[in-house]
Amino acid sequence: MNVNDARMSETANGLRTAFDRSFSQATTTDLAVIEQLLAVRVGSHKYLVRLAEVSGLFADKRITWLPSPLPELLGLAGLRGTVFPVYDLGTLLGAARAVSPRWLLVTAATPVGFAFDHFDGYLSVRPEDIVQELRAETRERHVLEVVRAVDFIRPLISLASVLESITKRASGDSSQKE
Numbered sequence: 001m002n003v004n005d006a007r008m009s010e011t012a013n014g015l016r017t018a019f020d021r022s023f024s025q026a027t028t029t030d031l032a033v034i035e036q037l038l039a040v041r042v043g044s045h046k047y048l049v050r051l052a053e054v055s056g057l058f059a060d061k062r063i064t065w066l067p068s069p070l071p072e073l074l075g076l077a078g079l080r081g082t083v084f085p086v087y088d089l090g091t092l093l094g095a096a097r098a099v100s101p102r103w104l105l106v107t108a109a110t111p112v113g114f115a116f117d118h119f120d121g122y123l124s125v126r127p128e129d130i131v132q133e134l135r136a137e138t139r140e141r142h143v144l145e146v147v148r149a150v151d152f153i154r155p156l157i158s159l160a161s162v163l164e165s166i167t168k169r170a171s172g173d174s175s176q177k178e
Contacts, residue, residue, distance in 0.1 A: 033126070033127055034124045034125070034126065034127075035050065035124065035125050035126070035127055035129075035130060036050070036051035036052070036122070036123075036124055037049065037050060037051060037122070037123050037124070037125060037147070037156070038050075038051055038054060038057065038105070038119070038121075038122055039119070039120035039121045039122070039123060039154070040089075040103070040105075040116050040117075040118065040119055040120060041116070041117050041118035041119075041120055042089050042090040042093060042095055042098070042116050042117055043090055043095050043096065043098070043117060045093075045095065045155075046120070046154050046155075047093075047143075047154060047155050047156070047157050048123075048147055048154045048155070048156045048157065049105065049156070049157050049159060050156070050159070051122070052108065053107060053108055053109070053159040053160065054105050054106065054107065054108055054159070055106050055107065055108040055111075056079065056105065056106040057103065057104070057105050057106075057119065058079075058103070058104045058105075058106070059102055059103055059104075059119070060102060061077050061079075061104045061113075062077065063075045063076070063077050063086050063104075063113075063115065064076050064077070066085075070087075070166075070169060070170065071091060071097070072087045072088045072091035072092050072097075072166075073085060073086075073087055073088075074086045074087060074088050074101075074115055077104065077113050079106065079111075082111050084106065084111035084112055084113055085112055085113065086104060086112075086113035086114070086115055087112070087113070087114055087115070087162075087166065088101065088114075088115055089101075089114040089115060089116040089157075089162075090116065090117070092114070092141070092142065092162050092165065092166070093141055093142060093143075093157070094141045098115065098116065098117055101115035101116050101117055102117065102118070103115065103116050103117070103118065103119045104116075107159050107163065109159070109160070109163060110163065112163060112166070114159070114162070125147055125149060129147055129148055129149050130145050130146075130147050130148075130156060131145060131146060131147075131148055132144060132145055142157055142158050142161040142162045142165065143155040143156065143157055143158070144156070144158050144161065145158070
């Protein structure tokens, strides 16, 4: 065996070992650092919602009207044997009540539904694209962050904030400020 054959054999063995090792090691792409979001429209306003806060998204789900002192409560819906309240997301965000919202998202924390007008799609963003909305004068109700990407800026709704607001209002807590 000459020197060139020995080098080629050594190089081939090194490549083979590296190739085999690449399948046994974890990938370097960390999917946990990507934020998964749903793009929705409430009236003419575009928003985003964290997918982690949502357990389901439905179109044309039947809502049974329920009398309530809360004007944003549309009624009740059922899913897989669970009955839950459904609220108009636009009203909760300070907009006009939707005439006939088509879409319904159900929260992951507790079964509560939020009805809205349009579902625009699904997208993934990097965490650094999500920034806190610090300016109180421009901050919308239940929007604590915005997503600033290359081709758009959209407010990010905090469903936890919306749920907290509903809980306080339903319990008659008059100290809540909206």
